[in-house]
Amino acid sequence: MTIEEAWRILSENQLKRTKNREVLLDLFLENDRYLTAGMIKDFMENENPGISFDTIYRNLSTFTELGILEETELSGERHFRMHCDAGVHHHHFICTTCGKTQNIPDCPMDLISINLPNHEIEGHKFEIYGKCPLCAA
Amino acid sequence: MTIEEAWRILSENQLKRTKNREVLLDLFLENDRYLTAGMIKDFMENENPGISFDTIYRNLSTFTELGILEETELSGERHFRMHCDAGVHHHHFICTTCGKTQNIPDCPMDLISINLPNHEIEGHKFEIYGKCPLCAA
DNA sequence: CTTCCTAATAGGAATGATTACGATTCATAA
DNA sequence: TTATGAATCGTAATCATTCCTATTAGGAAG
Incomplete structure (x- = not known):
């Protein structure tokens, strides 16, 4: 999934282009691995000190529903990563x-x-x- | 896994035969399915009102470590069931x-x-x- | 460019599952 | 029967996640 594809999906769903979402997508683009909400908050606080978990979880859920991210549960915590290749099951x-x-x-x-x-x-x-x-x- | 096997494993590990453990093993023997700690507490309160989550989780963890139970994560909650057949991977x-x-x-x-x-x-x-x-x- | 409407966010409180802990009870071996 | 440590109770604490309300900010329309 490229960043352009992600934005296209977001705009198709009338979702706005916010700074938080830009940072979030960049983060996933540059980190090709599963991350927890806590890790994401640590990263994002560099760009936006005071970002709340509500924002993070809400966007993670939205992105996952739209197929931009994929999710799994590892040792009791939700983990997210960029959806590798839309449409190709693996x-x-x-x-x-x-x-x-x-x-x-x-x-x-x-x-x-x-x-x-x-x-x-x-x-x-x-x-x-x-x-x-x-x-x- | 039979109840006798479970008790054998427990005694081999110097673990005591308590009323709570008897009820817990019976419960799993009669319910061939995955259960949450909450469901287990509801069941066990019939036999022992006032049983604590500490007791339940401690025994579930112990039993899982010993291979008496097996565990999985379903929609964010830990679920436990009797280990089907020791030694046979499936x-x-x-x-x-x-x-x-x-x-x-x-x-x-x-x-x-x-x-x-x-x-x-x-x-x-x-x-x-x-x-x-x-x-x- | 300015206004307006609504989505998005911040901050913090609330929830729900799980774990920790001190005091007490109980299983079992001697 | 008694002693000893394991097991339990009752409750508080913790951790991830969700909820709530006031405020902010995209971005469409004028």
Whole structure:
């Protein structure tokens, strides 16, 4: 996801171009990894001291609903990152130290043989956890 | 996991046979699904009014560490269930309404072709979410 | 450029899940 | 039966997240 795509999606949804959203998008563009609201607040306070968690969480939720960000839960905390490639389904290896990810193009739903009669499938989650090469060293 | 196995593991680890632990194990044995601490407290208060969350969370953590229970995170809350079959790796379909599970014997780690050079793999998560036949009806 | 309307934000309080802690009770081994 | 430390109770504290209200600021319209 590029920054232009993000702005296009935002304007298509009548959402305004604010300083906070600029900083937030830049942050995700430059940090190709999962971040928590706390980390984001620390970063954003450089640009805007006094920014509130309400602003951060509200924008994170909005962006996630619009598909600009993607979200996962790691050790009890919500983590967010830029949505890699709109429309292309994939999964992630996630570094448990720095939050960096590696794409996994395979989807287990295409590979497993089980069938679940009368079950309504709503979604699935597949993630591999560990240390990225840098954090492992 | 049978109740006898659970008690054996507990005694092997010098953990005492308390009324709370009996009620907790019975509860999980009779409820083949994921439960939250809150649900567990509601159930256990019938047997022991005034039981505290400290007791519940401490025992849930202990049991999970010992492999008696297994844990997952669903919509921001920790959920626990009896560990199905010690030693046999598998995954779950989880009903998002009632928490009931269906075993999925396949593991994506055996099926995917990706290799992650220099990555230290610590674990993985694969879950399918949806409605079980009863809740779908 | 100015005005106006509403979305967006700040600041802080409230919530809900989970954890911590001191005092007390209980399981069990001797 | 008693002693000892584990387990529990009751409650306070913590942490992430959400809610609320007054204020600010995009940006459309004039």
